[in-house]
Amino acid sequence: MTSYTTKRILVIFTGGTVAGNVAKSKVSQHVKSDPNSFLSILNASIDIVKLNWNTEINAKTLDLFNIDSSNMQPENWTTLVETIAKRYDEFDSFIILHGTNTMGYTAAALSFAFENINKPVILTGAQVPLGYLGTDATTNLVNALRLAVWGYHEVKGVMAVFGSKIISGTRVKKGTDFDYDPFRSFQTGALGQIGRFLRIDENAMHEHVKYLSKVRPLAIQSRVLSVKKDFDTKSIANITEFPGMSADIFQNLVENVGIKAFIFRAFGAGDPSSHLFPAFKYLKKKKIPIIVTTQAPSGVSSFQVNETGQYLAQHDLAIPAHDMSMESMVTKLGNLLAQNLSYDNIKLKMLENMHGEIKVENEMI
Secondary structure, three states, rough: OOOOOEEEEEEEEEEEEHHOOOOOOOOOOOOOOOOHHHHHHHHHHHHHHHHHHHEEEEEEEEEEEEEEEEHHHHHHHHHHHHHHHHHHOOEEEEEEEEEOOOOHHHHHHHHEEEEEOOOOOEEEEEOOOOOOOOOOOOHHHHHHHHHHOOOOOOEEEEEEEOOOOEEEOOOOOOOOOOOOOOOOEEEOOOOEEEOOOOOEHHHHHHHHHHHHHOOOOOOOOHHOOEEOOOOOOOOOOEEEEEOOOOHHHHHHHHHHHHHOOOEEEEEEEOOOOHHHHOOOOOOOOOOEEEEEEEEEOOEEEOOOOEEEEHHHHOOOOOOOOOOOOOHHHHHHHHHHHOOOOHHHHHHHHHOOOOOOOOOOOOOOO
8 A cells, every 4th residue: 555745735826927917918818817726737736746756735725915026015025924934834835826027036035034944935937827828837836836845855945946947045036028937046056957857956955955054953843933024125225326426326315215225236346436435435434234236247246356346345335245136135135124233233144145145255366
């Protein structure tokens, strides 16, 4: 008699393209989907998994909210975190159906919120909604299910499964609105690939899981789950440098808008124009952190390549982003601000590799 391992999965519905939250089209039927539509897709795959992997799957759905992901707010991240924490002891894995526009932000936010989670939290969605011709919703959902119950490697923490890629939550970057494989792992390799076969990069997955016990032991039960659920992103200003921009912008935003932290997309390898140095000195005096990244799509902000970046480092005027994605910078900084940490602690934490979001390297010239 065959014995089966039982896996309990909660599929959390948040809306997005996968659910049909797209503009009406003359060439496509306008179809809206609900959680039951996705559960019916899973049922066929559940039988196949049981037959091939001796795994019994008990899947439930939760209709949490149904919004276009462009409207995703920090309060929604907090609700997701609270929901998973509340249902933590009931389920072995969590799948989140999410729109693609802000999936990278939500994946990063959940990564920083759950410090020692011991279960997989997998985000997925679709480029073409369920019920539309050419939909990829079925494939992505089934692939998320496959990873959620995968028993041949240690799979834990926040990840995205989309197209053929498995990506760490802090490295999810959308690159296109057209392809079925729109996401890439920003500046690093993916955790694995998924197609006819599921291939895990063992070293990458080991590193991904290792961060989860960095602060506290892995949470077997919810009572020991370490959660940082709040995000203060409204206090962040995200500014892109251009030639001739006014240095007064920073002081105006601090004194008139109440901005508490900045993300600044400078030139080169984090090399702002020297005429902005007074603004950086003002922010340091006011103890307002500024994280400096680069406008180069695959660049690294290190403060080690050019003179203006070196000046920032020598005078301790800013925090280099190194290879952090914008999604990780925003959610990590917002999470730290919500904890009311000091200026010095925020500077230290932004450079700390909490969940694989940053790799600090010294340039060799």
